Amino acid sequence: MEFNGVFHQAYDNYCYPLNEDELIINIKTGYDVKEVNIILGDPFAAGILGGGETWNGDKQPIIFKKKLKHQIWWTTTVKPQFKRLKYYFELITEDERWFYFEDGFVSAEQMALEGRSRQCFVFPWMNPCDIPVTPKWVNDTIWYQIFPDRFCNGDHSIDPDYVVPWRNRGKVKNEECFGGDLAGIIQKLDYLKELGINGIYLTPINESPSNHKYDTTDYAKIDPRFGDEETFKRLVLEAHKRDMRIMLDGVFNHCGYYFAPWQDVLAKGADSEYYDWFMINEWPLDFKHGAAKKGQFYTFGFFDNMPKLNTNNPAVRKYFIDICANWVENYHIDGLRLDVANEVSHRFCKELRARLKEINPDIYILGEIWHNALPWLRGDEFDAVMNYPLGESIKDFWIDKSQTNQDFEYTINRCYTNYMQQTNDVLFNLLDSHDTKRLRSDTKNLDQYFAQLAVLFAMPGSPCIYYGTEIAMPGSYDPDCRRCMPWDDIEAGKFKERIEMVSKLIHLRASEPLLKGRNFHFPDDFADNPRVIQFRKMGWVDTYVEVIVNCSDEDIEVPKDGEVLFERHCIDTTLLTNGILIRKIVGNGDKM
Structure with missing residues (x-):
């Protein structure tokens, strides 16, 4: 057996409570392992520890698994009767059987030795206050990121003397101020509502000499170029009237x-x-x-x-946590994103969460972390992080033509086995932002552009598009990715088809519960065509939403079974190159 391929620990994303009753247990093995069983039971089922008791446990098969590049991720859900669990694993290959304990591997012969210790894995107690809980509304949210200075100028009376004329197209410079403001966002709320947006993420709006506002001068003051406190309160109020949430950007590093x-x-x-x-x-x-x-x-x-x-200094922590508490109490914001969150002290993040959740238990706390962020996602700091690994993995498949649909499966599974399921439900999924090259400038044609967006909107979590995504706005690296929104061209109908395409994907995401779900599966119907992406969002047995994207250089045959929810370049039963088919298959109604 490939012993180096096996790993489990009785905490973090390998063993954790999903809620007060269910415990998720995951284990990695090599591909040589064909069967995994878990032997489990209450730690005290046979008596008190050290009392000469003989503990055996009950054996259950682990049947659900995901494929990673070099390992298999096996997963099961159990319901410990008394909120605690003791367990070990049985691993079976084609010609071997081993038992896996906390202290290593034990053969069948060693298991039979009288008196030999069995150092089992233990989850001591499912304390309710230790169970990671994330705000449920986030999974139903489609975010729209706005860089205020470049979005819309709605109040020319507050324009500074150095404002430059709005530029409908072309590159911009960091030192240019175009006069975008909070009033402009208010004016475009109905546009965003019609597009299907129900969450707005604003880059910083506090006083600062720059356009990006990440060099804050006064955390207690709205930048006068954007408006004032009353203007922002009105923005939140008008957004809430339209069932839209508002998330601010906090710069505390x-x-x-x-x-x-x-x-x-x-x-x-x-x-x-x-x-x-x-x-x-x-x-x-x-x-x-x-x-x-x-x-x-x-x-x-x-x-x-x-x-x-x-942020190791208590006075600094108190100052900025008081600032955030005021934003929640005074402005009634729904979310807070922390800039450069991985460099802020864990102590700050823990205290911030405790304070803000006390004011509003449903507030969404998001960290800007570009790498694996498990240390911040154990339930006492952030609800989620910006899921840059997912976005990069999606884009890589179109950039790197050597990648196969199996590679795509591996990398997506990696993104969703890093964290707990309740975290996966609210991950902030994106393909570009104010910090990256725009998706359109990374993509050769609109067919590939819409295909990547279709995949994004079908992933677990909470999708976000950057302002201008709906018109396929181009833009290279910062500051070119922060161009002005071309409202004159939009209102003249120049981007009508693009907006309708993106809006259709947004509304489909909003209306189809399975697209928001955490359960997905990669069948191998197109194993002979490695450039075809196929995955299913699972619901009831034999009921699923299937996403098929043809990234190959040849047309493929795809029967139009079930209900077609979305299609692009799909003629009869032929899916053309860069074609998209999203369909729903309804089964017999038995729950998975």
Whole structure:
């Protein structure tokens, strides 16, 4: 047996409570393992521990599995009668049988030795307050990310003197201010509602000298270029009237150069009461030669004008958590995204969650983390993270023509075995953002563009599109990915077909419960054509929504069984290159 391919631990995403009654247990094995059984029972079923008892447990097969690149992920759900569980595994290959315990592998002969220890895996107790709980409404949400300065100028009376004329097309510069504001977003709420959007994620709106606002000057103040506190309250109110949620962007890893405590430090040095609010290693700072690159103090990246905040300091934590509490209590926001969340202290994140969930248990707390983020997703910090690994995996399949549908299956399964199921339900799924090249500029043609969006909208989690995605707006890396929304062209109908296509996908996602579900399966109907993606979102036995995307260079035959929910380049029973078919097959009604 491939012992190195086997792994399990009795915590994190390998063993965790889904709710107060159900415990999810997962184990990885190599492909040589053909059968996995779990032997389980209550730890005290045979008596107290160390009392000479003989504990055996009941054997159950583990039948559900997902394929990874080099391993199989086996999963089962159990209901411990007394909220605790003791267990081990039986692993069967074609010609071997081994038993897997916390201390390693045991042969059948060793199992028969009288008195030999059995160091089982144990999940001690399913304490309700330790069970990860995520806000259910997020799974029903289709997000729309807005970079305010470039979205819509709705109030010219607050335009600064240096505002430049709105640019319907072409590249933009970081130093250009176009006058987009909160009033402009309010004016376009009905447009977004018709598109099918029910969640808006705003990049920072607090006072800052830049257009991106990630160098905050005053966390307690709305930037005057965007409006004021009353304007933002009106935006939230009008959004809520349309059943739309609002999520703000909080920058707590670093601040801007003109943040008052930093200015106090620059003026007073080590005598400033705010000196320990920042991570300063050496004083005075030599800005002329790049103080950050010399390591004199820590910053975001190596930008001297973005000093890193010391969230290890209780005073810093209290200050920013009070700021966030005010946003929830005063503005009634529904979500909070934390910028550069993986560099903020875990202590800050834990205290922030406790405070905000006390005010609004249903608030959505999202972290910007681009890599595996399990340490932040154990139920006491974030509800979810921005699912960049999923977006990159989807795009890679179109960029890398050597990838097969089996590779696609492996990488998608990897994305959804990293975390708990309740986390997967609310992952923030995206294909591009203000920090990346736009999807349209990464994609050769519109057929491939819509195909990738179709896959995104069928994945577990909560999908987000970046403003302009509905018109296939192009844009290279920052700042080109932050172009102005071309409202004149949109209102003239130049993008009508594109908007209708994206809106149809959005409304399908919103109306079909199975597309939002966490259960999916990759059949192998197209094993002979490795560039055809096929997966099913499972519901009841024999009831599923199937997504088929033909990425090959040849047309394929696909019977139009069931109810066709969406199709593009599908003629009769022929799915053309870059064609999309989404259909629903209704079975006999037995639950899976």
